[in-house]
Amino acid sequence: MxxxxxxxxxxxxxxxxxxxxxxxxxxxxxxxxxxxxxxxxxxxxxxxxxxxxxxxxxxxxxxxxxxxxxxxxxxxxxxxxxxxxxxxxxxxxxxxxxxxxxxxxxxxxxxxxxxxxxGDFSVHEHPAGKYLFISAGSGVTPMMSMLRWLNDCAPWTDVSFVNCARRPEEIIFRKELELLGSRMPGLSLGFLIEERSSRESWSGHIGRIDAVRLPLMAPDFREREVFCCGPEPFMRAVREMLAASGFDMAQYHQESFGAPPAEAVPAPLGELDIEIPADALPVCFSLSDVAGDCLPGQTVLQTARASGVRIPAACEFGLCGTCKVKKLSGKVEMSHNGGILDDEIDEGFILACCSKPLSPLEIEA
Structure with missing residues (x-):
């Protein structure tokens, strides 16, 4: 190096x-x-x-x-x-x-x-006068990214930062957060642990986040734009707690990644003893020099797998952008969740996982 x-x-x-x-x-x-x-x-x-x-x-x-x-x-x-x-x-x-x-x-x-x-889980997408960041475990990572940006670019921002962990030593970025708390006049920190530890002393809040503890750490939470990230049970508990308190859920945003759907990879159609439907659309994968047939309702990604062509894919619901490929010709119907930019679409790129052919296609893959 x-x-x-x-x-x-x-x-x-x-x-x-x-x-x-x-x-x-x-x-x-x-x-x-x-x-x-x-x-x-x-x-x-x-x-x-x-x-x-x-x-x-x-x-x-x-x-x-x-x-x-x-x-x-x-x-x-x-x-x-x-x-x-x-x-x-x-x-x-x-x-x-x-x-x-x-x-x-x-x-x-x-x-x-x-x-x-x-992804669109960002203060840039949901600007507000006051923020509440609620996280648990490694869910603190997007909050840390946003807080670091605010510290560099707008250190006076009003942020209430609530982080939950099992034990004191498991609070990720604790020392840096405490340092930022001494430098950002609008930052208030609230740490909540589930149990004490023999490794570190603790004099703060103990228990799980609920309708009693949240107001102690963020008394004006109803006035804030809320960002939440953590395990799904944790986020569900936060959502239900906020909704029960009369919080405007339009001001609530959460980050989560769904697991890729369990999907059997079909064998190449040519290897199956079946008749290809008349309404199947041909898809040519130019870099692989492979031609496949897309069955009605299938995506470009499913057609690629059935044809033995590898297109990288992670989330498989149009969020991560991993399966971005260039469409050289043809038309598709694409229903994505933010994993591709408008200028990329204008350049001819599509997300294979959520694009269904409307005509014969040529794909650069």
């Missing part, structure tokens, strides 16, 4: 172009332990480009595990106000495959493919 003193490593931002996930990969430049079973992986572009994204967005990493790479989506914990690198902070859950591989194998100097950034 190049040393920082190497000639040409440093360039001014106006001499660089934004990172392009179709052309460049990420190089690991740092691995930091944040809490038990929690690490931050910091990356730079391998082509000296800068990162343009909104605080709170996520990327999808392509992890080289087994015969087929594993796609895993992680929220960025870094801030776009510091555009020369990006970082993800991940917690290794019991039985996790991708995160455990990262812990065991992803070292400084290694390179991996990534897709994104994507």
């Amino acid at each position: 190049n040393a920082v003193t190497d000639l040409g490593l440093y360039r001014h931002l106006d001499e660089m172009v934004p990172w392009d996930d179709r052309l460049q990969v990420l190089e690991v430049i740092g691995v930091t332990e944040e809490a038990p079973e929690v690490k931050t992986f910091t990356f730079r572009s391998d082509a000296q480009t800068w990162f343009r994204y909104k605080p709170g967005q996520f990327v999808t990493l392509e992890l080289p595990i087994g015969n087929e790479p594993l796609m895993r989506t992680y929220t960025l914990s870094s801030s776009p106000s510091r555009p020369f690198s990006i970082a993800v902070t991940v917690k290794a859950q019991a039985g996790s495959i991708g995160t455990r591989w990262m812990f065991d194998h992803l070292k400084t100097g290694m390179r991996i493919k990534a897709y994104g950034p994507a």
